[in-house]
Amino acid sequence: MTDDTVSDEDREVPTVSCERCGREWELDREVDDLDPGSHAIEQFALDHERHTGHYPDGVTPWIARCDRCPDGERFLAERPARRWAETHARHTRHDVRLEPPTGAAETVSAEGTADRS
Ligand SMILES: [Zn+2]
Ligand SMILES: [Zn+2]
Numbered sequence: 608m609t610d611d612t613v614s615d616e617d618r619e620v621p622t623v624s625c626e627r628c629g630r631e632w633e634l635d636r637e638v639d640d641l642d643p644g645s646h647a648i649e650q651f652a653l654d655h656e657r658h659t660g661h662y663p664d665g666v667t668p669w670i671a672r673c674d675r676c677p678d679g680e681r682f683l684a685e686r687p688a689r690r691w692a693e694t695h696a697r698h699t700r701h702d703v704r705l706e707p708p709t710g711a712a713e714t715v716s717a718e719g720t721a722d723r724s
Contacts, residue, residue: 623651625663649683656681667708674714675701689715 624631634647652666662668669688672679673695682688685707692703692715706712 621648623648623655623663623666625655625659625661627661628659628663652683653681669708670704670706671695671715672704672706673699673701674704675699 620633620635622631622633632651634651648666652662652668656662656668666683668681668683669685670679670681671688671692676699678695680688680691682691688705692705695701696703696715696717700717703715704712705715
């Protein structure tokens, strides 16, 4: 209970660096209540992009962008990106472009993705 001297060095502190800013951050404080790493890095990357207009090193977002209205979002994982695209397409009957970090973009329409009949 009282020996909190051990924890700091044994714990893996996730760090994020950004070449464009020439900086590196430790995300120690933010991960206390979360799964190690991932969430904090995701949150940090989104915040960083909001402030600077770019993502830190090693972070490439999924981009869901509507073809028909200015709506769009960025995500750091496929599942929420796809869910956003499908939801928007279904509600508005707009086609949404889903751009993965690498590879070809696909179009999500109200009927679902192309490979569903
Ligand atoms: Zn930066
Ligand atoms: Zn739309």
